[in-house]
Amino acid sequence: MKTHFFVLLLSLTFLSLQASPPPFFTSANRDTQNLINFKAALSNPSLLQNWLPNQNPCTFTGVECHETTNRVSSIGLANIPLTCDFHLVATFLLTLENLESLSLKSANISASISFPPGSKCSSVLSYLDLSQNSLSGSVSGIATLRSCPALKSLNLSGNSIEFSVLEEKSSGLRGLSFELLDLSFNKIVGSNAVPFILSEGCNELKHLSLKGNKVSGDIDFSSCKNLQYLDVSENNFSSSVPSFGKCLALEHLDISANKFYGDLGHAIGGCAKLNLLNVTSNKFSGPIPVLPTASLQSLSLGGNLFEGDIPLHLMDACPGLVMLDLSSNNLTGSVPSSLGSCTSLETFDISVNNLTGELPVDTLLKMTSLKRLDLAYNAFVGGLPDSFSQHTSLQSLDLSSNSLFGSIPTGLCKGPSNSLKELYLQNNRFTGSVPDTLSNCSQLTALHLSFNYLTGTIPSSLGSLYELRDLNLWFNQLHGEIPPELMNIKALETLILDFNELTGVIPSGISNCTNLKWISLSNNRLSGEIPESIGKLRSLTILKLSNNSFYGRIPPGLGDCRSLIWLDLNSNFLNETIPPELFKQSGSIAVNFIRGKRYVYLKNDKSEQCHGEGNLLEFAGIRLEQLSRISSNHPCNFSRVYGEYTRPTFNDNGSMIFLDLSYNMLSGSIPAAIGSLCGIPLPPCGSASGSSSNLGHQKSRRRQASLAGSVAMGLLFSLFCIFGLLIVAVEMKKRKKKKDSALDVYIDSRSHSGTANTAWKLTGREALSISLTTFELKPLRKLTFADLIEATNGFHNDSLIGSGGFGDVYKAELKDGSIVAIKKLIHISGQGDREFTAEMETIGKIKHRNLVPLLGYCKVKEERLLVYEYMKYGSLEDVLHDKKKTGIKLNWAARRKIAIGAAKGLTFLHHSCIPLIIHRDMKSSNVLLDENLEARVSDFGMARFMSAVDTHLSVSTLAGTPGYVPPEYYQSFRCSIKGDVYSYGVVLLELLTGRRPTDSSDFGDNNLVGWVMQHAKLRISDVFDSMLLKEDPSLEMELLEHLKVACACIDDRPWKRPTMIQVMARFKEIQAGCGLDSQSTTATEDGGFTAVEMVEMSIKEGPELSKQ
Structure with missing residues (x-):
């Protein structure tokens, strides 16, 4: 009996187990259901193909489970374009009961951070990465994450989160105690953002990044005793640097790109564990202070106002120092020989200072770990010895813009173990030839020898530098032909050889260099035809061949250069017609535009001996005062100088923006494909022509009316009255004829303008009645645009009294006999009326007896006229x-x-x-x-x-x-x-x-x-x-x-x-x-x-x- 009862009990127990699955199995199902629901809500569920029902979620892409419970513990879906809002994430992912870590970096998550009512966040979630998404809303939204009680690491960098004035009155982030909080590169603005973020205190905070916002005001991190990593760089702080003396655990401090000033040494004096200190681009001044150097590995003091000698106390950091940046300050004196003890130093940058003396070769050779050495923009003298080849680990050497002389050493890359990739020696006084042994620098990617006094030919051996991307040899005294071997360098992106004495032709193999983006061969003695094969360079952005002796036709194949935005062929012997194929790239996007190249653009002064509109010059590592050397070697002065770094100028509908074909032997008509331009040598502007035609009819009708009126009056009045009226009519007719003539001259000049702004057409004469805006000068208040045109005879050259970078100046005699000067500003596409008006209103209010007063201004479409008091002498x-x-x-x-x-x-x-x-x-x-x-x-x-x-x-x-x-x-x-x-x-x-x-x-x-x-x-x-x-x-x-x-x-x-x-x-x-x-x-x-x-x-x- 007992035996039967025991068997029955076992059977019932077994059946009950079959009927009720174990609790962990049911929980796993809930995890699976959440994940499947999340996938179903996506706009493109196929991104998570193996997330399938009735499957073990631990096998899903990006999902990891706990080893014992088999529950989902970690999800990593970074760089998958999920394209959903945060609500879905909070509803289906953050509610997973055992989730500890969630990474959705660069997953295209949008909307604001908010937790759905009734939802419960995982109680063990400690790590949440939502960086590089499209999250918006306010910082206060972070407070909704209080329902995630274990959350310690939150990364929201690279979103669009803001900080509003209303948030300043809220309770802040109370209830949240992060160890890591990253809000870098958002839209956080204001002086109270930091107090708001630290409202809960920062006892547990170890890592805080607010980089790349617009935070301002005073900040105090003195209570953050456990803080190890702090980055508030690229903000709007403009106060005295706060004290970090109580941040005894601080290891990484980056306050760069602000406007901090004050006593830096005192502020960080107690931070003995610092291994990285970056204060670049602030307003610190005076001598470099004593800093805590015991643990320093990276020290960046560049872009400040430090002055004096390089202090000897920096040598205390030498045992562990890997990076030292003192660039862009006002440091003087020489390089201390004791710096040679920094044998671990890999990056040493003292560029853009006022350092002098002999090039410290012996000291530099003792820095046996150097990979990057930058001494540019100083006043070092002496030669560059062959012993530099002992730096086998050196990858980048920049000695540009100094006063180094002698020849470039032939043994610079001696030995197979050299690592040199970048060599910048431009703007020095090097003489002799370009060493053919530079071909031993087999890893070289950039070779800049411009603005020296090098002679001889370009070595053909450079063609074996297969990694070379930039070859800049312009403004030397090189002669001979361009070596065909250079065309074997398929990696070549820039070829800059302007202002030499090169002869011969452009090598036909240039099409082999399919990565070429910038070709500049202007101001040489090159000849022959421009190779049709250049059209195969689909990445070509800038092509400058001006001031040579090229002949033949312009290759139609250049139109295949779909990224070409700058084409300068002026001052050659090109003939035939302009090929319409040249403009078929219009509307394409210059996706291959060469970025980050420093340049200057010299706008020519339009004198008779000056050919072309201007000159675009690659200018990296060259002092801009050297421009005077260019003007002395080029028969043209420049009226304006622009300088920056190259970058695209359009987003989705680009085309050529600079074209100069002047001073050639071209003939025929201008292709219609060039765009909606008008005026000689293009077809006449229709509207303007129409206006001129209507004007002629009006004149004819007026003459007839005048004649008929005279006859009628002759029948009614005496001969004396007839003569009197005729005299009056003649005077009025003369005056009107003069005015119409001036208008015709002006309109004709607009139609015959060769500038890029000739697309503007006068649509009738209503624009001519626009009045002059004046500043408290009653005699000028009734003047119109037409009156100004009449006073200058249509802005005729006879009235021109001066030209400058902003435009031409004309002498104008008004009807009342007064004389004024009218400045006709250069035409600017895209110039806003509001900005122009605001600026002129400001200038017009400035009065002083030693300033030329602005009497008034007038704007009509693209025309901008400024009226000034006339200066006699x-x-x-x-x-x-x-x-x-x-x-x-x-x-x-x-x-x-x-x-x-x-x-x-x-x-x-x-x-x-x-x-x-x-x-x-x-x-x-x-x-x-x-x-x-x-x-x-x-x-x-x-x-x-x-x-x-x-x-x-x-x-x-x-x-x-x-x-x-x-x-x-x-x-x-x-x-x-x-x-x-x-x-x-x-x-x-x-x-x-x-x-x-x-x-x-x-x-x-x-x-x-x-x-x-x-x-x-x-x-x-x-x-x-x-x-x-x-x-x-x-x-x-x-x-x-x-x-x-x-x-x-x-x-x-x-x-x-x-x-x-x-x-x-x-x-x-x-x-x-x-x-x-x-x-x-x-x-x-x-x-x-x-x-x-x-x-x-x-x-x-x-x-x-x-x-x-």
């Missing part, structure tokens, strides 16, 4: 340097008056305008002279407005004109009032010396500033204009005092230059010291003087000017 440049043109000779009294007047105008801009105005292009041609020979500064405010829009490429304009540009502008494009002071100093030198700022016949490769500095060490009186001392030898002491002011203004160090107020004060002292009348020399608020000015009184010493 034109520019100081013309009066001082072109006496034959002006017939005026300036004595010292007149020059002194001009110097002080210009200084007063500039002082007003700097110190009396709110906000202050930086001129950016101060030069003698922008100092105009009125009827009293009073200096008036012109074009203020224009450079800032024009720089953002006047260009074919996306660039930052190099502010200023060569010869007037301060040296710091060549290192960065940031302008300052001290830059204006430098330019004013050059103008003052012009007045003292009578010489132009750049003149190859006077200075060779030098300029006026360098020439004065050289002569200052010799016989100083040789600097002054001999005419002044002949006039009065006793002037020498006064001239010397003014020269001292000029030299102070042109100091290489911006912080050493005086302000314009200080310049004015110094002029006052000079006047008093020379016994000139200075009874009324009290400085006014605008930096000038009181009503009875010393300049006007001192000018009575002699005649201001005399005719030659």
Whole structure:
């Protein structure tokens, strides 16, 4: 009986087990169901093909399970374009009960972070990576993740999460205690973002990254005692650097690309465990402070204002230091020999400083682990020895823009173990030939030897450098042919050989270099036909063959270069017609545009000897002051200089943006495929022609009406009345004819314009009635666009009185007999009316007796006309340097008056305008002279407005004109009032010396500033204009005092230059010291003087000017 009962009990137990599956099996089913539901909700479920019902979820793509429970513990679906919103993730994935880790990096997750009501997050989820997605919403959305109690690591970098003012009043992220929080590269803005994020405190926080946002304000991490990694780089912090002294665990600190200042050494003095410190691109100044170096492996101090010598205390970090960046500061002196003890150093960058002395070869050779060495933009001298070949681990060597001389060593890559990949020796004084042994550098990818004095031929052995991508040898004295062997380098992307003496033809094998993107062979002596095979280079973006002797037709195959946006073939002997196939790439996208290449674009000044629109030059590693060498070797001055890094200028509908075929022997018609351009040599503009035709009919009708009216009046009035009316009619007809003629000239000039803006067509005459916007000048208020055209005879060349980088200037006589100057701005596509109006309204309100006032402006479609007060004697440049043109000779009294007047105008801009105005292009041609020979500064405010829009490429304009540009502008494009002071100093030198700022016949490769500095060490009186001392030898002491002011203004160090107020004060002292009348020399608020000015009184010493 007992036995039967026991068997029955076992049977029932077995049946119950069969009927009820184990709990873990049911839970696994729930995991599977969640995953299957998530897949079904995707727009493209096929992305997760093996996520199938009734299958073990542990076999699903990206899914991992716990070994014992068989429950889903980790999901990794990074880089799979799931394309869903966060709601799906929260509903089906975060609710998996045993989920510990979820990575959805770059999975195209969108919407804001919010947890569905009633859903319960996994209680063991500790790691969540949602980086590189499209998440939006506010930072406060993170607070909904409180339902994930174990969450310690959250990565939301690379999204669009914002921080709003409303969030500042919320409770922050209370209830969340992260160990890792990454919010880098979002849209977090404001000064309270950090306090909000740290509202729960940061006792547990070990890793925090806010990089790439716009966070500002004061920050305090002193309570974050366990913080090991902190990155707040690329934000808007502009305060004194906070103290990190209590962050004793801190190992990684990156505060780069902000505007921090203050005592860096004190702020991090207690961070003994730091192994990475990056403070690049801030405002730290003074000597490099003592830093905690015991554990340092990477130290980046570049892009600040540190000055003085490289401190010896940095050597304390040498045992473990792997990377040292001191670039872009104001460091002076030589490289300490003790740096040779940094034998672990792999990257050493001291570029863009003022370091001097012999190239520290011995010290550098002791750094046996070096892989990257950058000494560019310093003043090192000496030669480059063969012993550099001992650096077998060196991969990148940059010695550009120094004063190294001698020959390039033949043994630079001696031995099979060399690792050199990049060699930058441009802008030095190397002579001799290009060593053919450079072919031993078998791993070389970049070879830059431009702007030296190399002679001989290009070695054919370079053709064996099969990894070479960049070959830049421009501006040397190389001759011979382009070696056909170079065409074996299939990796070649840039071939820059401009400004040499190369002859022969372009090798036909150039089509083998299928990766070529930039070919520049201009200003050589090349000949032959342009190879049709260039059309096979589908990645070609820039092709420059100008100023050679190419002949034959333009190859139609160039139209197959679908990425070609820059084609310059000017000044050759090309003939036949322009092939329409050339433009079939229009509308394609230049996906292969060469990125990140530093360049300058020199816009030509349009003089008679100047051919072509301009010159695009690769300019990496070359000081921009070397542009003066280009102008001395090229018969063309340039009116504007642009400089930046190449990048695409369109997104989805591109086409050629620069085409120069001028100065050839082309014939025939312009292909219609070129686009909707009009005007000679293209077909006439239809609307404008129509307007001209209608105008003729109107004239005819008016003549008939006038004649009929005269006959009728003759029947009714006496002969006396007839004669009277005829006289009136004739005068009116003459005046109208003159006006119509001017309009015809203008319209015709628009139709015959050869610029890229000729697509604009006048659609009738309604535009001509648009009125001039004026600034408190009643006589001008009734003027219209048509009146301005009439006053300049249709902007005829006879009315042209000057040209500049911003446009042409015309003399205009108005109906009331008054004379004004009209500046016709260069045409700019895409220029906004709102920006133009706002800028002109600002400039128009600026009034000072030493500034040329803007009287008004007028805008009609693409035309922008500015009306200024007319200056009788034109520019100081013309009066001082072109006496034959002006017939005026300036004595010292007149020059002194001009110097002080210009200084007063500039002082007003700097110190009396709110906000202050930086001129950016101060030069003698922008100092105009009125009827009293009073200096008036012109074009203020224009450079800032024009720089953002006047260009074919996306660039930052190099502010200023060569010869007037301060040296710091060549290192960065940031302008300052001290830059204006430098330019004013050059103008003052012009007045003292009578010489132009750049003149190859006077200075060779030098300029006026360098020439004065050289002569200052010799016989100083040789600097002054001999005419002044002949006039009065006793002037020498006064001239010397003014020269001292000029030299102070042109100091290489911006912080050493005086302000314009200080310049004015110094002029006052000079006047008093020379016994000139200075009874009324009290400085006014605008930096000038009181009503009875010393300049006007001192000018009575002699005649201001005399005719030659």
